[in-house]
Amino acid sequence: MPVTIVVAGKGGTGKTTISTLLIQLLRDRGVVLAVDADPATNLNQSLGVDLEATVGGIREDMTEAIMAGSLSPTLAKQEYLDGRIMAAVVESKGFDLVAIGRPEGPGCYCAANNMLRLSMDRLGKNYDYIVIDSEAGMEHISRQTTRDVDILLIISDLTQRGIKTAGEIKKLVKEMRTGVGRMCLVVNRSPDQLPPEIQATIDALGFELVATIPPDPALSDLEVKGSPVTELPSDSPLRRGVRELADKLGL
Numbered sequence: 001m002p003v004t005i006v007v008a009g010k011g012g013t014g015k016t017t018i019s020t021l022l023i024q025l026l027r028d029r030g031v032v033l034a035v036d037a038d039p040a041t042n043l044n045q046s047l048g049v050d051l052e053a054t055v056g057g058i059r060e061d062m063t064e065a066i067m068a069g070s071l072s073p074t075l076a077k078q079e080y081l082d083g084r085i086m087a088a089v090v091e092s093k094g095f096d097l098v099a100i101g102r103p104e105g106p107g108c109y110c111a112a113n114n115m116l117r118l119s120m121d122r123l124g125k126n127y128d129y130i131v132i133d134s135e136a137g138m139e140h141i142s143r144q145t146t147r148d149v150d151i152l153l154i155i156s157d158l159t160q161r162g163i164k165t166a167g168e169i170k171k172l173v174k175e176m177r178t179g180v181g182r183m184c185l186v187v188n189r190s191p192d193q194l195p196p197e198i199q200a201t202i203d204a205l206g207f208e209l210v211a212t213i214p215p216d217p218a219l220s221d222l223e224v225k226g227s228p229v230t231e232l233p234s235d236s237p238l239r240r241g242v243r244e245l246a247d248k249l250g251l
Helices: 015-026 043-047 055-068 077-088 110-124 160-176 196-204 217-225 237-248
Strands: 003-009 032-037 090-092 095-099 129-134 149-156 180-188 208-213
Touching (some): 003 015, 003 160, 015 032, 015 043, 015 095, 015 237, 032 043, 055 077, 077 095, 149 160, 180 196, 208 237
Parallel strands (some): 003 129, 003 149, 032 095, 032 129, 180 208
């Protein structure tokens, strides 16, 4: 079974950047399925690959076709969805990418979402690692798009608001999910020695602080140029931080 890692946190904390570097690191240790679960769908840009379709769009197309009666009754719907999702997978060296895309429209998607879960389960079995760049609200987790999570990384910046938001995500996950193994906090753009006020809040929330990752000036230059995060130099502080994170997690 693959090791499933979900990267969560409020917007702007560096979730996608950390997801990207983790994917790039793990592809040297096995085959990785990268899942972009953020409706903004920008993980592909960070990884430097093109994206043509999303799972949400496929699900919506199928639901509309069923309601319109245009989907052949002889065609098994689960097989149809499996095939469309496989065709939407972006293949790259050492990893594949699939994007969940936008959330549901106004109609009922219960049946389609059940089939989607089966499709994602079947797809995920082909990989050593699954890395999910999550939306901030964790709605795909509550919908059980992914059934079990081995490691949940909650990313925060060096602010009280960020840490407290991470605490809310932790609380939400505990209320909605039972299949979460290790739940850890990562403080991004941070010095090694946290300010005592931040450390006190982390302790009060009962977090396992697994890593602090320093700021990286090279990242700003890539963002200005519109270049993928994968172009960061091998000795960049961000890369070193993610390598240390992976080692601490036993990956």
